[in-house]
Amino acid sequence: MKQIYNLLLISSLDPPELNIRVTPSGDLIQGSDVTVSCIVNSRPEPSSIKWTNITDPDLQDIDCSHKNNTHCMLTLSDINILDSGTYQCQVDNGVKGSPVTLNKNIIVYGPARWYNFDTDDHVNGVSIGATTNFKVWVIARPLPRQDQWKWKFSPSNSSNVMTTDPGHVHLTVYDDMAVLSITNVTISYYGNYCIWTNNQYGGWADDKLMFILKPQGILTFLF
Structure with missing residues (x-):
């Protein structure tokens, strides 16, 4: 007797989930190099990931030093206190509810x-x-x-x-x-x-x- 199985794969499509990691941790001192990573969990894969500095209108759509479908790495070199501000990661995967944004306050001491x-x-x-x-x-x-x-x-x-x-x-x-x-x-x-x-x-x-x-x-x- 031949059995026939029908399999239905259900995949959930949701807006992206974001997390931000700053390296090094702790107080950021003038002259340091800082990496701010936006970690992305998204299905489907995101169509765009970008960083902006919402505190400074001159720093929009900042280029990522490394970027793929799961994260966008922002590198700030030789920082000073004028680099302090609110940085925003924005990710769009085309699903209703996106783009999704997540903010991170960067505070530099100097x-x-x-x-x-x-x-x-x-x-x-x-x-x-x-x-x-x-x-x-x-x-x-x-x-x-x-x-x-x-x-x-x-x-x-x-x-x-x-x-x-x-x-x-x-x-x-x-x-x-x-x-x-x-x-x-x-x-x-x-x-x-x-x-x-x-x-x-x-x-x-x-x-x-x-x-x-x-x-x-x-x-x-x-x-």
């Missing part, structure tokens, strides 16, 4: 860095002898204590001498960012003006927070 600046009326130059106001946005992690901020001036004819001139300094702290407001500063000399600060991950950040008043009375900001 010394203070210049982030932005502003002057009165957004001027490009200040005459010698004028009184003006400055605002400097600084990002650091962890943020320096208030007593770790200094305002210094080095006359152009004595570059090896730094004199402390605190002026009218007001510090406002927002989480890992600070706004340093310097008001009613009289520009009596031309030379190097520095905002110095420090935290446990680095030395004084004068090279990131410096501007020069030239003899012509023009401010040059060193980014």
